[in-house]
Amino acid sequence: MRIGVVRFPGSCDEVDALAAARCVGEARLLWHADRDLHGVDAVVIPGGFSYGDYLRVGAIARFAPVMESVAAFSGRGGLVLGICNGFQVLCEAGLLPGALLPNSGRRFLCRQVDCVVTNAHTPFTRACGEGDLLSIPVKHTTGRYHAPEVMLDEMEAHGQIVLRYAPGHNPNGSERDIAAVVNRQGNVFGLMPHPEHAVDALTGSRDGLRVFESMREAVAGPVAA
Amino acid sequence: MSAAAAAERSPHRQLGLTDDEFALICEKLGRAPNGVELAMFSLLWSEHCSYKHSRKLLRRLPAEGPNVVMGPGENAGAVDVGGGLAVAFKVESHNHPSAVEPFQGAATGVGGILRDVFAVGARPIAILDSLRFGEPSSPRTRYLLDRAVAGIGHYGNSIGVPTVGGEVYFEGPYEQNCLINAMCLGLAPRDGLIRSAAAGPGNPLVLMGASTGRDGIGGASVLASAELDEGDEAKRPSVQIGDPFEEKKLLECCLELLEHELLVSLQDLGAAGLTSSAAEMASKGGVGVDVDVSRVPLREADMEPFEVMVSESQERMLCVVEPGRLDAVLDVCERWEVNAGAIGEVTGSGRFRVLRGEEVVGDMPVAALVDECPLYDLAPAAPEASIYPAPARTLETDEPGPVLLALLASPNLASRRPLFEQYDCLVQSRTLRRPGQADAAVLALPGGGALGVSIDGNGRRVACDPERGAMEAVFECAANLACVGAEPLGLTNCLNFGNPEKPHIAWQLERAVTGLAAACEALEVPVVGGNVSLYNEGPEGPIYPTPVVGMVGRLPDVARAGRLGFARAGDAIALAGEPFLPSLAGSELARLRGEPLPDHLGEWEAEKVARAIAAVRDAVRDGSLVSAHDVAEGGFAVALAECCLAGAIGARVDTGAAEDPLGLLFGEGPGGFVVSGPREALAALAERIEVFVCGEVGGERLEIAMEPARIDLSLDELGRAHAGGLAGCFD
DSSP states (O other): OEEEEEEOTTBOSHHHHHHHHTTTSEEEEEETTOOOOTTOSEEEEOOBOGGGGOSSTTTTGGGSHHHHHHHHHHHTTOEEEEETHHHHHHHHTTSSSSEEEOOTTOSOEEEEEEEEESOOOSTTTTTSOTTOEEEEEEEESSOEEEOOHHHHHHHHHTTOEEEEEOTTOOSSOOGGGEEEEEOTTSOEEEESSOGGGOSBGGGTBSTTHHHHHHHHHHHHSGGGO | OOHHHHHHTSHHHHTTOOHHHHHHHHHHHTSOOOHHHHHHHHHHTSHHHHOTTTHHHHTTSOOOOTTEEEOBTBSSEEEEEETTEEEEEEEEEOHHHHHHSHHHHHHHHHHHHHHHHHTTTOEEEEEEEEEEESOTTSHHHHHHHHHHHHHHHHHHHHHTOOEEEEEEEEOGGGSSSOEEEEEEEEEEEGGGOOOOOOOOTTOEEEEEESOBOSTTTTIIIIITTSOOOTTGGGGGGGSOOOOHHHHHHHHHHHHHHHHTTOOSEEEEOOTTHHHHHHHHHHHHHTOEEEEEGGGSOBSSTTOOHHHHHHOOOSSEEEEEOOGGGHHHHHHHHHHTTOOEEEEEEEESSSEEEEEETTEEEEEEEHHHHHTOSOOOOOOOOOOSSOSSOOOOOOOOOOOHHHHHHHHHHSTTTSOOHHHHTTSOOOTTSOEEEOTTTSSSEEEEOTTSSEEEEEEEOOHHHHHHOHHHHHHHHHHHHHHHHHHHTOEEEEEEEEEEOSOTTSHHHHHHHHHHHHHHHHHHHHHTOOEEEEEEEOOOEETTEEOOOEEEEEEEEEESOGGGOOOSSOOSTTOEEEEEESSOOOBOTTOHHHHHTTOOOOSOOOOOOHHHHHHHHHHHHHHHHTTOOSEEEEOOTTHHHHHHHHHHHHHTOOEEEEOOOOSSHHHHHHOBOSSOEEEEEOHHHHHHHHTTSEEEEEEEEOSSEEEEEETTEEEEEEHHHHHHHHHHHHHGGGO
């Protein structure tokens, strides 16, 4: 599998995502101004502060040339993983439902949290079991997931809520403890926790690796065909 | 107007130069300086840039060692960490700007120290900070704390460099004049480091990054080299505004330029802006420079040449490029959307010429600007009595249990979680020990092994005894490193003091530097760089003398990086030292009891402290200990409580009878450690230093029997006290 990691000016976690992706396959950086996705099998939109996030988080990055190609790629069923700022960008781009609002504590928060896998049938969680606990860090100021009630009900009905913060672990006031969502088609996934920072027991946890392993299985198996 | 009043209003005095200094400038130029030249001299001859009151003293610090790659004088010092890699690091203050505008002051303090590190070609891999404020009961303190922490986080988090450690203390003398010191570490190939010396007459001088505005004009002389007083709000325009996004682009751009070997030399623009960076590059290279202000991209129209030359607008770098590589340099800058252009060139004249198009608006010898500022001898004199008021008494009881809870809840000892959770400590995926897990941060090195890094200072103890207090700060750092198994490679320091023209401040400074030098020699650690911040005084007097020490060490085996928390029920607990000799003099308990500062600290010998540190380091390195934690503020009992809380497991300790239980439980001093592990491991350590095995890990309570004293508290009670101390500051 070949994974492309987008680098915007202001991306911070792109090298970490690249290293995590290399645990399961080949990986390369994709430059924000370049529409060419170089034939990758999956795309990661990494964490950071794209373009400084000065207007509103993710609001400028969605207009980057590379995002036109990412939107087309996702339309063809290609796997897209958005982490933190990447999740925000995907919501701004309309590739994922809902929005990320400032944390209820109004501050940046960096903390290891437990997440419960609530849908283990997505290309991003198929290496997990339903109900598994993943210990993964969060670090953000704007991570409170929000969507209208009707939309949340609909998302739940379609299994689009993929990870929830474990009881007592919701760090930002996200509605219904939502930590990760997937689009209706199941190929675009966004989460606030940073799986790329949980791929080595020496730095704290290996639980995040399961997301990347799931993607490898999904690409290698019939789902990607 | 009287003659005296007229003299007071003379331009050079308003810019902070003395009459003698002004006369010397006239002599060196052979004429009176014009306005541009006077502005430039006033900044480069300010304390902040010239170190005129401290330079002679700093020569006492040992700067040589087998691992030193780059010593004092460059943008950052650097040490060899093996595997063909070097680590560059430095600590710097941004005190006065932060006292005036804490968010931007702290943010740009971080931005400035990051630039110092990537200016030598190293990728910044970690930030640490050292903060001092007044008592948290004061609204001003809570405002400064809240905004400064937010500012540090804003810059470090946004630029993708983890903040991995730090320290904060709250004491009355910092009420008006808070301290914001930031340290940065960067990693580079050993032979990839670059110096700042300009070279090659005819080579263009390229300015990169943000455009130049009126922000920060005169920051070095107005803010950094004079005491704070009432009405400092009016100085807000002298505080710079930070833009971490601009710096992130600049950082990636500079590192790419260096990777492609496109630069002759590189320098950041910090205090005194273009004036100091161009002058220092020329001075180090023994060349001259021409700078054309009409070619500097401006944020505001109609800026005067002197304003362009002294602006402290942030996120700018200056480099020297060979003419044939200029286009390649500009291409890289364009790719990163970094503005860049030639603004002048290196000359063989040895002069700093400021041009506006064809017109020469300033022309000075580089040597006069940079190297010929008069250096002053201090006139130290010990004060007859302590110059600091006694702290307010906040503790009435001598009961050991309540005393322990009061100490854990004291702002100086309480959990730092409400602060460090506001910082990204993980980005770059190197962090093996995060804040709260060990006494020092541990960062994995690409070729194997890891760095241990710590920053420390204890102003109150330095105020008691400047020489021995400063020594303790160095030992504390080395002890923190020992607890993760790291051997010190080098040290950086920031000397935060009051007005050195006052004899008692000069005395503090002189004694503290003597102490730093002595401790560095005892540990055989070289000082590779640092910063001096003087004139830290408010209307009510000077700050505590506060030398802040940052230390970097290496440990060979990442799997054996130490932890502070107890971990396994049944492990033996010991107090290790050579021996540890605690004293309540200058301790946190003495502070809570409102005792005036004593004029001495407890007794200890440097060689024995160094021996204890080395023995604990070796025991951590061989993997035999389960936990190691140095005894610091609050003494043995607080250290035990911290080990329990970090590991979420209790302990039973019985020391037998003690003549002075409070002194043994809560006394402080260097060279003491709480360690846990199998009994054989403690016995092995006991062959090198004194090891008093006195307890066992287990349960959900901390029980300490020290006849006749007794402490018995649940982890919950300890945890609530510890967690609550600072939480209220961030509501």
